[in-house]
Amino acid sequence: MARRRRNKSPIRLLVGAIALFEASGFALIACQSQPINQEALILAAAMPALCWVSTLFFPRFFPVDRLLLALTNFLCGVGILILYSMLPDRGMRQAQFYALGLLVMMVCILLVRWIRSWHALCWLMIPAGIGLLLAPVLFGSWLNGAKNWVAVPWIGSFQPSEAVKLMLLVVLAHFLSARRTLGRMLPALLFVAGCLGMLLLQRDLGTALMYYLTALAMYFVSTSNLPLTMLGLGAGAGAAYGGYQLFGHVRVRVAMWRNPWSDAFDKGFQIIQALMAIGSGGLFGLGLGLGQPRVIPAYYTDFVFAVICEQFGIIFGLCIVLVYIALMVRGFSVALRARQSFYALLAFGCTVMLGTQTFVIVAGVIKMIPLTGITMPFISYGGTSLLSCMGLMGLLQGVSSRVKEDTEQDVAMAQATEEAL
Amino acid sequence: MxxxxxxxxxxxxxxxxxxxxxxxxxxxxxxxxxxxxxxxKVLKELPDAGYIGTLNVLAGESRDLEPGEDIPLPPEGVLGSAAGCDAWVPHPTVSARHAFFQWGPEGLRLRPCRDEPLAVDGRLIPANSEAILRHGAQIEMGAVVLQLRLFAGLDAAGAMTPDGEALLPAKKRKPRRRKAKAPRQKQAPVSAGTKRQKPVNDKPQKRVPPTDDNPIYGKQRDR
Structure with missing residues (x-):
């Protein structure tokens, strides 16, 4: 009995810490105004309850990876809390998308578990993906130097590149697995090229970078062809230089990365404000709901990491980065254990996509690389982004649940062999 | 306020x-x-977890390959001399990517890459066609001869029962609809092939080197 209790404790303490964080955070926000904010109090009860149910109760009936789910809940909780402290309306909206995202995650888990042949679906995804990416080029409007949003009646505006992200992973995993000849891989490679072309037309270079690096990593893992991968990397560097020469806003971003103080009140304003916010937060931050996050441009989307560091401190920001690393370690572990190349590649692709997205935005905010406008997974405001990240996590969880079954069978077999000998 | x-x-x-x-x-x-x-722990106690069998080298010697050596065989992948291949056969007469293989309900499907010379049980496999291998089949690639040795308990033709009888002819593919109580038995053939099911007598199979009396190959590989 005692042994059983000890085995259960890791998940309980982890989920307990996450639930406490969410409850105390929203309770603090509720006290921010007089009279007490009732809506925040409801969230203070609902968010931990949702976390508890999804991580501890739900896995009894549904095959999910509890660690992945718990960490995803933590990141979503941080995002909703920080958004609600600044913009209550958007925080509530994000909380609704979070609940919807859990449903999307379940659907993706079931898809991975139920679908036996992805071939026909992949051939459908290729034109659908290209069509979705073409929509903003034809019907979208320019926003912050990119044309990557499209307005849909009844739904609102959404970013098709976020949905295509999942399609790209499935298509690449399918065509790069098993018989790895050029002819078999060609549809996937053409699909990647088509997506990159569409993203260049949209001038969404951050997403293009993410797609390209993920596709290249999956190609290398699938074929072990180092010369061709290095050639692809070189071609990517050449394309980046071409983009630098071709697009004015890329040149500006590189210049501001090198020296943001050269134009501190215009072009370099956002990066300087982000750095100042991170610095002013110190190790433990200024306090939830305190500080001046609204001074930073795009404080609830691209620069949300700077706001987190300002309000919660650098130690907390570091913990957030470590949580992403833990997610990635888990993802790679799942990929390594998968028995079929399709599932291994799918898990690897999901992990690389998540890692690339996190690295590009966090490193951009702290001025490690030139800034590109993409969202921080699970945390930044944006329904499409959150849903696609939850879908991505659902694919990973689907593979993980299959791996878990295999491992359990192995353990049972090992125990049976031990008993027999 | x-x-x-x-x-x-x-x-x-x-x-x-x-x-x-x-x-x-x-x-x-x-x-x-x-x-x-x-x-x-699982790897230590069951080092061949995730593999369907081995390719035993009968002939063909090189710096990294010796006759008698076992090459672990995953359920699907590429067979060749390149280091990234799923089943690595380091021999100068074997192409970098010589053949594709995939475990199925009827046995191991083997297909040559492009027009690489490949023979199964003395019969040449032409390009764009495939051979279905069963337990004990011999593969000839260049100067290398390999013998397929499947682990016991694989739910497919060509695999052996614990009593050493081949499960022939091939079992009919089961319908995809699952029963609530036994979901794992009705999975896709490839994944079903990767699981070592418990033997019929409900006792775990003791993995022992093959002998004339016991043709089941069950030796654990050293890692």
Whole structure:
């Protein structure tokens, strides 16, 4: 009995810490105004309850990876809390998308578990993906130097590149697995090229970078062809230089990365404000709901990491980065254990996509690389982004649940062999 | 309107939030470590987990290959002399990517890459066609001769029962609809092939080197 209790404790303490964080955070926000904010109090009860149910109760009936789910809940909780402290309306909206995202995650888990042949679906995804990416080029409007949003009646505006992200992973995993000849891989490679072309037309270079690096990593893992991968990397560097020469806003971003103080009140304003916010937060931050996050441009989307560091401190920001690393370690572990190349590649692709997205935005905010406008997974405001990240996590969880079954069978077999000998 | 006592409360709260974040990270990494230990234990106790059998080298010697050596065989992948191949046969007469293989309900499907010379049981396999291999089949690639040795308990033709009888002819593919109580038995053939099911007599199979009396190949590989 005692042994059983000890085995259960890791998940309980982890989920307990996450639930406490969410409850105390929203309770603090509720006290921010007089009279007490009732809506925040409801969230203070609902968010931990949702976390508890999804991580501890739900896995009894549904095959999910509890660690992945718990960490995803933590990141979503941080995002909703920080958004609600600044913009209550958007925080509530994000909380609704979070609940919807859990449903999307379940659907993706079931898809991975139920679908036996992805071939026909992949051939459908290729034109659908290209069509979705073409929509903003034809019907979208320019926003912050990119044309990557499209307005849909009844739904609102959404970013098709976020949905295509999942399609790209499935298509690449399918065509790069098993018989790895050029002819078999060609549809996937053409699909990647088509997506990159569409993203260049949209001038969404951050997403293009993410797609390209993920596709290249999956190609290398699938074929072990180092010369061709290095050639692809070189071609990517050449394309980046071409983009630098071709697009004015890329040149500006590189210049501001090198020296943001050269134009501190215009072009370099956002990066300087982000750095100042991170610095002013110190190790433990200024306090939830305190500080001046609204001074930073795009404080609830691209620069949300700077706001987190300002309000919660650098130690907390570091913990957030470590949580992403833990997610990635888990993802790679799942990929390594998968028995079929399709599932291994799918898990690897999901992990690389998540890692690339996190690295590009966090490193951009702290001025490690030139800034590109993409969202921080699970945390930044944006329904499409959150849903696609939850879908991505659902694919990973689907593979993980299959791996878990295999491992359990192995353990049972090992125990049976031990008993027999 | 923010009350006066909110600011000291929020400042004090930062230490609390930092502590909770540290606990989350600590527990997550501890979990990952425990998981890695479990994997290590499983690998130690059942080193051939995830493999369907081995390719035993009957002929063909090189710096990295010796006759009698066992090459572990995953359920699907590429057979060749390139280091990245799923089944690695390091011999100068074997192409970098010589053949594709995939485990199916009827046995191991083998298909040459492009027009690489490949023979199964003395019969040449032309390009764009495939051979279905069963337990004991011999593969000839260049100067290398390999023998397929499947693990016992694989639910497919060509695999052996614990009594050494081949499961022939091929079992009919089961319908995809699952029963509620036995979901794993009705999975896709490839994944079903990767699982070593419990033997018919409900006792785990003892893995022993093959003998004339017992043709089941069950020797554990050294890693």
């Amino acid at each position: 923010r009350p006066d006592w909110y600011e000291p409360l929020a400042v004090a709260g930062q230490y609390w939030f930092a502590l909770l974040a540290v606990i989350v990270v600590w527990r997550a990494f501890r979990w990952l470590r425990a998981d890695a230990r479990l994997r290590k």
